[in-house]
Amino acid sequence: MKPLKLALKSLLPRREELLPGAVALVVIVALNALMVARHYDVFAHNTRGGWWAMYLGHFHVSGYDPILYLVMSAWKVLFSGVRHPLLLWMLWPAAELNKWLMEAAGLNCAQLITAAMLTAADAASFIIMHRLLRDVVGVGRGDAALLSALFFSFAYVMVPLVVPDHFAFSMTLLLLTLYVSGRRLRAGRPLSGPLTVALFVATAGVTLSNGVKVLLAQWATCGRRFFAWRNLLCVAVAPSALLLWAAFTVGSVPKERTEADVEADRTQQRRLGLPPHASDTPEPMGTTGFLNWTDASTPRLAAAVENIFGESLQLHRDHLLGDVWFTRPAIVRYRWAASYVAEALLVALFALGVWAGRRDRFLRLCLLWFAFDMALTLGLGFGLNEAFIFGPHWLFVMPLAMAFALRACAGRRLAALRCAIGALALWLWAWNGTLFVGYLLE
Numbered sequence: 001m002k003p004l005k006l007a008l009k010s011l012l013p014r015r016e017e018l019l020p021g022a023v024a025l026v027v028i029v030a031l032n033a034l035m036v037a038r039h040y041d042v043f044a045h046n047t048r049g050g051w052w053a054m055y056l057g058h059f060h061v062s063g064y065d066p067i068l069y070l071v072m073s074a075w076k077v078l079f080s081g082v083r084h085p086l087l088l089w090m091l092w093p094a095a096e097l098n099k100w101l102m103e104a105a106g107l108n109c110a111q112l113i114t115a116a117m118l119t120a121a122d123a124a125s126f127i128i129m130h131r132l133l134r135d136v137v138g139v140g141r142g143d144a145a146l147l148s149a150l151f152f153s154f155a156y157v158m159v160p161l162v163v164p165d166h167f168a169f170s171m172t173l174l175l176l177t178l179y180v181s182g183r184r185l186r187a188g189r190p191l192s193g194p195l196t197v198a199l200f201v202a203t204a205g206v207t208l209s210n211g212v213k214v215l216l217a218q219w220a221t222c223g224r225r226f227f228a229w230r231n232l233l234c235v236a237v238a239p240s241a242l243l244l245w246a247a248f249t250v251g252s253v254p255k256e257r258t259e260a261d262v263e264a265d266r267t268q269q270r271r272l273g274l275p276p277h278a279s280d281t282p283e284p285m286g287t288t289g290f291l292n293w294t295d296a297s298t299p300r301l302a303a304a305v306e307n308i309f310g311e312s313l314q315l316h317r318d319h320l321l322g323d324v325w326f327t328r329p330a331i332v333r334y335r336w337a338a339s340y341v342a343e344a345l346l347v348a349l350f351a352l353g354v355w356a357g358r359r360d361r362f363l364r365l366c367l368l369w370f371a372f373d374m375a376l377t378l379g380l381g382f383g384l385n386e387a388f389i390f391g392p393h394w395l396f397v398m399p400l401a402m403a404f405a406l407r408a409c410a411g412r413r414l415a416a417l418r419c420a421i422g423a424l425a426l427w428l429w430a431w432n433g434t435l436f437v438g439y440l441l442e
Contacts, residue, residue, distance in 0.1 A: 017130055020145045024126040024152065025119075028161055032115040032122075034440040035162040043069065043111055047102040061163050061439075062321045063386040068117070068164035072098045072110040085247035086205025087166055114164045121172045122161045126152065128175040129396060136182030136362055137403040143418070147399040147406075150421055153428035154398075156312045156391030158436060159321070166206050171392035173203040174210060174369075178396070181217040182362045190222040196235040204243055209376065210393070211240070213369050220365040298384045302331045305340075308377065309347055311388035312395060314339060314428055315435045323386075330385035342427055345420065349405065350398045357404030370397045 013021055039058055046054055051073045055066040070076070071088065075095040094113050101109045129151055133144035151157060160167040177199050184191050191199075196218045204211030215236055219226040226232075306316075307330075315321070317335060322328030334340060357363035373394040376382040383390060402421060409417050 013127060016134075016141050017127055020130065020148060021123070021127060024148075025123055027152070028119055028122045028126075031158070031162045031436075031440070032119055034437065036111045036115050038440050038442075040111060044107050044109070047106060047108050049074070059164075060321075060323055060326065062159065063323055063325070063383075063389045064160070064163040064165040064167070066164045067166060068094075068114040069110045071095055072113055073108055075099075082247045083208050084166060084206060085208060085243040086201070089246065090205065111164075115162075118162060118164075118168050121168045125168070125172045125175055128172070128179050129399075132175065132179050132182060132396075132400060133403050136179065136186060137400060137407065139403045139406055143403065143406050146418065146421055146425065147403055150402075150425040150428070151396060151399045153425050153432060154313050154391065154395050155315045155428075155432045155436075156388050157395055158432055160389075160392045167389070167392040170203070170207045170210060171396070173199075173206060174213065174393065175396060177203060177214055177217055178366065178369075178400075181221055181365060184221045185362050185365070190225065191218040193231060193234050197239050200235060200239045201242065204239070205246070207393070208243065209372075211243070212372060216368050216372070217365060220361060220368070298330050298381060300378055300384075303384050303387060304378065305343070306331050306333060307384070307387045308374075309343055310334070310339075312391040313346055314342060315432050317435065320435055321439055342424060345424060346398065349402050349417075349420065349424075353398075353401030353403065353405040355405075356408040357401060360404060363401060363404055366397045366400055370394050 042054070042058055051070055055069050055073075059066040059069070067087075068091065071091045072095045075088075075092065094117065098109050098113055101107065126148060130144050130148050133139050133147055134141070139147070152161075157171075160171065180195065180199065181191055196214060199217075200211050200214040203214055215226075218231075218235060222231070310316070311332070316332045319328040319332050324330055354363070354367065373390065377384055377387045377390065406414065406417055406421075
């Protein structure tokens with residue numbers, strides 16, 4: 001009973017988290033309310049069907065898909081089952097709840113249920129990020145609040161807080177994995193097999209590639225013991241087989257898209273005057289399997305400047321939150337030099353933090369995760385023309401690295417570093433907040 005009591009106690013917010021957590025919750029609820037209000041009159045009053053054409057015809061926020069709205073309105077495989085093997089099953093209770101509400105109240109409550117789920121995940125992400133900074137990195141309360149505010153000011157942390165896609169849940173689970181692993185590293189204890197399996201199934205069940213990060217976390221805590229064949233069989237082979245089985249047994253559920261869905265999509269595109277895809281669709285490295293998702297044509301340097309460390313951190317005013325499959329070019333440039341100055345400062349602070357914590361095992365784990373994401377994005381070009389939407393999978397590494405720079409400084413250098421981080425957080429909240437809220441109010 002004692003471990004259970006300790007686990008339940010750990011879920012409660014600490015006294016020092018109440019004020020920053022309350023501020024974060026107000027922002028999260030407000031943004032989710034704006035997202036719901038944006039399409040409520042159209043989405044809530046349709047309980048009859050035609051979900052694909054309705055949601056895809058009206059919902060356009062960057063490259064995100066209205067997966068949660070679609071699945072909760074009609075429990076179908078409306079996304080890649082291989083890339084998200086357990087997501088459909090995880091959403092089944094919410095889909096059943098919405099089905100009952102549609103029958104009882106005559107309203108499609110997919111938006112409201114989604115907003116509630118996202119709010120819970122977003123609030124958990126804030127608390128876990130704060131605890132990572134306090135318990136694992138070891139910075140003070142003020143610095144933890146400052147870096148948490150900076151993290152949530154990033155454009156593609158702010159936007160995924162409210163879009164009906166899987167990224168907010170993925171971010172929460174990755175932060176939880178880092179927190180558990182970080183505490184084990186600090187205590188000199190390995191990440192146990194059962195705990196690794198639980199984290200692997202949950203994170204990879206939402207997004208398959210996240211499973212690699214869980215395995216890297218156990219490697220960081222276990223060292224050579226990770227490569228023991230019994231351990232690999234238990235923590236990698238068996239859960240991977242389970243996820244593949246789950247992905248390929250979704251055949252018992254209605255298929256991803258019917259011919260009627262495809263034709264409805266085309267009709268909606270013609271009605272809205274939208275092209276079937278952008279003119280600069282990337283050329284893949286191959287046309288079979290996963291190679292079809294790669295990108296051999298998008299220029300890497302421009303994508304790194306404008307997409308990975310650009311749009312991910314601060315929105316472009318031109319083609320604001322546009323979708324590359326419709327009207328947004330793969331590369332969009334900022335209008336003003338100030339945007340590039342802010343980007344350069346953020347990257348410089350990130351690099352400073354990496355140097356300051358280069359010998360720390362926890363930061364090395366974070367950088368392994370970052371390297372894995374960059375190998376997929378910059379190396380293989382996976383989603384490179386819209387790499388910013390994958391920001392929730394790695395952007396937390398930047399403030400965590402900066403925390404090591406804060407921890408290593410003192411006196412005037414520490415004061416200057418805090419001022420720089422605070423100024424950048426204010427700039428990003430003003431810039432991204434104004435553009436995003438303006439977009440939601442259109």
